Amino acid sequence: MSEKPVLLCLGGVSFPDGDYSKLSQVSQVITLEPETTREQFLARLADPKDPLSKVKVITRTFSSIKNTGRFDQEIAEAMPNTLIAVCHNGAGYDQIDVEYFNKRHIQVSNTPNVVSAATADTHVFLLLSALRYFSYGVRELLKSGNSKIAANNTPFGNDPEGKTVGILGLGGIGHEIVKRLKPFGFARFIYYNRHRLDTTQENGCEYVSFEELISQSDIISINIPLNEHTRHTINAEVISKMKDNVIIVNTARGAVMDENALVEALESGKVRSAGLDVFEFEPNVTEALLQLPQVVCTPHLGTQCIETRQKMEELVYTNALDALTNGKVKTIIPEIANESWFTSL
Numbered sequence: 252m253s254e255k256p257v258l259l260c261l262g263g264v265s266f267p268d269g270d271y272s273k274l275s276q277v278s279q280v281i282t283l284e285p286e287t288t289r290e291q292f293l294a295r296l297a298d299p300k301d302p303l304s305k306v307k308v309i310t311r312t313f314s315s316i317k318n319t320g321r322f323d324q325e326i327a328e329a330m331p332n333t334l335i336a337v338c339h340n341g342a343g344y345d346q347i348d349v350e351y352f353n354k355r356h357i358q359v360s361n362t363p364n365v366v367s368a369a370t371a372d373t374h375v376f377l378l379l380s381a382l383r384y385f386s387y388g389v390r391e392l393l394k395s396g397n398s399k400i401a402a403n404n405t406p407f408g409n410d411p412e413g414k415t416v417g418i419l420g421l422g423g424i425g426h427e428i429v430k431r432l433k434p435f436g437f438a439r440f441i442y443y444n445r446h447r448l449d450t451t452q453e454n455g456c457e458y459v460s461f462e463e464l465i466s467q468s469d470i471i472s473i474n475i476p477l478n479e480h481t482r483h484t485i486n487a488e489v490i491s492k493m494k495d496n497v498i499i500v501n502t503a504r505g506a507v508m509d510e511n512a513l514v515e516a517l518e519s520g521k522v523r524s525a526g527l528d529v530f531e532f533e534p535n536v537t538e539a540l541l542q543l544p545q546v547v548c549t550p551h552l553g554t555q556c557i558e559t560r561q562k563m564e565e566l567v568y569t570n571a572l573d574a575l576t577n578g579k580v581k582t583i584i585p586e587i588a589n590e591s592w593f594t595s596l
């Protein structure tokens with residue numbers, strides 16, 4: 252009987268009884284010891300006696316970076332020829348330097364769409380909290396234990412009425428955010444994408460240039476992926492062109508903003524308040540952001556709910572199962588989707 256193909260599962264599994272159990276029927280599932288280092292991982296890949304040297308498919312989570320480091324050029328080049336797919340659990344795959352995997356014809360998949368609703372819920376929570384200083388009030392209440400003192404110490408917020416929301420990145424998550432925000436009564440939704448959407452897809456949002464979005468928005472909602480083109484899209488110069496008292500909300504990736512520039516702008520009052528679920532130096536959070544009462548922070552909880560995480564894991568397993576059994580993942584990332592080596596599979 253031929254040996255089962257090797258599947259490496261990097262990072263934890265929250266729902267081991269789900270589709271995950273099917274993977275062990277068709278593959279030899281390997282996990283790393285929790286304290287494994289990048290050097291040990293690389294050594295195992297190179298050791299012909301180690302089953303990892305024959306790995307066919309890898310599943311990985313955001314937090315597995317602590318064992319392997321980034322999936323960069325070195326890791327891509329160290330992968331054995333047997334590897335056909337890396338199935339990432341998450342919509343954002345900025346921990347993977349895709350070009351090197353593409354060069355080696357290794358498929359990379361992510362989990363789009365299933366993350367959109369939960370991330371949008373988180374975004375709306377942060378946006379309303381920043382607009383109304385809700386988190387500021389909670390801090391004051393915890394400090395004084397007296398609701399009158401706390402309310403007096405909390406600045407007045409604003410109503411959505413008359414405000415322009417600028418959606419930087421109107422994709423799956425951006426659309427869900429707009430859908431949730433519309434009933435609150437914001438005056439106008441504008442968006443900027445590199446390419447304008449078909450008007451039937453704009454959902455009442457008005458397409459503007461990046462400069463117009465930056466200078467016209469009262470609230471800037473950030474929903475762009477992190478890659479070499481988008482790092483520090485929001486920097487000191489861009490912030491200087493924003494309206495005074497602008498509010499910034501980010502549930503995408505911290506490094507699309509220059510976090511130090513954001514802190515300076517919050518301290519100077521140029522940026523009135525911010526809602527942040529993601530941080531440039533995760534897992535570390537810049538101390539000033541935690542100290543400023545006008546900033547509401549959540550610890551990258553965007554998709555942290557049972558139903559969504561279950562759907563994400565199911566999609567990772569579907570991708571892995573499809574790769575193991577048919578040689579092709581289901582949700583290939585856009586950078587690889589049109590490559591001839593992939594389309595001809």
Ligand SMILES: O=CC(=O)O
Nearest residue numbers: 341342343366553
């Ligand atoms: O951060 C969450 C994701 O990328 O899905």
